[in-house]
Amino acid sequence: MSGILNSSIGRKFAMALSALFLMIFLLQHFTINLLSVFSEDTFNSVSHFMGTFWLVQYVFQPILIFGVIFHFVMGFVLEVKNRNARQISYAKNNGSANSSWMSRNMIWSGLAILAFIGLHFYDFWFPEINTKFIQGDMSGLLPNGEYRYFEELQHKFVDVWRVVLYCIAFVFLALHLLHGFSSAFQSTGANNKYTKGLQGFGKAYAIIIPLGFVFIALFHYFNH
């Protein structure tokens, strides 16, 4: 298997698998966040379950962190190798004549998403780890006895600039997914009679999911 990862095709296959995994995670994250729009109680219950269930915390979460780190590290490795494969640039290059902006700028949309993940971890993940594993409070409750998850979520969307930053990040996420979804399937060798349908589904996914996240952020900003 290590031989596969040392080859160009193996690396892009691994990149595609990590991308498909992250896209499944994104759908799950979106579904749970969307609950916050419809029902505070349901959102709190699901969040508490996800935040305390051992399988999620000690199995899925480490796999997810590995997947995120692997995807970014491999992305940078491939970018460096690819830049090295052309040491003199063209004086004139008409990239837009043959490829989409999204496909040519995955590294930049990826870096924007990486910066957003830093902000997102600062906002939610680090405080969560601090509460649960440093302070040792696994109750998920506020001093008034209510669940803290919905309260924490709304609190983060009070500041207009944070909401703007989140919305910009989701635009970059959409741009990344618009190429990344179909590209992941092509890298795994899945180019067949279902390809056109998958590309259509990928475009819908790339627009609906980020747009949904924008909607959730704006919803809480205007309803806090």
Place this chain on the structure above:
Amino acid sequence: MNLTLKIWRQKNANDKGKMVDYKVNDISPDMSFLEMLDVLNEQLVNKGEEPVAFDHDCREGICGMCSLYINGEAHGPDRGVTTCQLHMRMFKDGDTIYIEPFRAKAFPVIKDLIVDRSSFDRIQHAGGFISVNTSGNTIDANAIPVNKHDADDAFSAATCIGCGACVASCKNSSAMLYVGAKVSQFALLPQGKIEATDRVLNMVKQMDEEGFGNCTNTGACEVECPKGISLENIARMNREYLSAALKG
């Protein structure tokens, strides 16, 4: 047509090279791009200057010898043609045209617009063939039934002329469309299946050793390919490679 040409000039492989401006006048729109360069070279020779070196052979879009990155695109702005099939009617009077060699670490410049594409030959040597007994017991290829769909796909893949436009167009200088086509043209046929595992492993290994980049599926190669080689060939190569690598 009167044109300004910005052409990459480089004395030899070790020279740094630079873009040089030239004027050409009275160019007919019916000329091919290479004929226009012939006119320029005649002017340069008459002035006692070094003519511009560029690759060409058949001048009918079959040999894959001509290259050139013209105004930011491999083989210029037209689709489904090589540089020798590109006509000056694709440009306007007064245009400035950038003419550069195909750029890739694996395609080092030899002189001016000529690049060394022998890395493609070495990939072919690594596995782009089938072994056939030619001692008198050779089975007639036509005696082996081939599914029509597979035959058509194999033939489409085999139309790759190995010009290198895919590498030149790819932002990563990836050769995966070329190697994908060469792997596919054999993998789809019964004669090619016998050595399929070794073929794809060896050709991809050689491709990586030559210093080509990694495919990121931008699709630029397919658009710029003068023979319309499809991205399906890259997906097929990916499947062939992953299956071969897992077999060990």
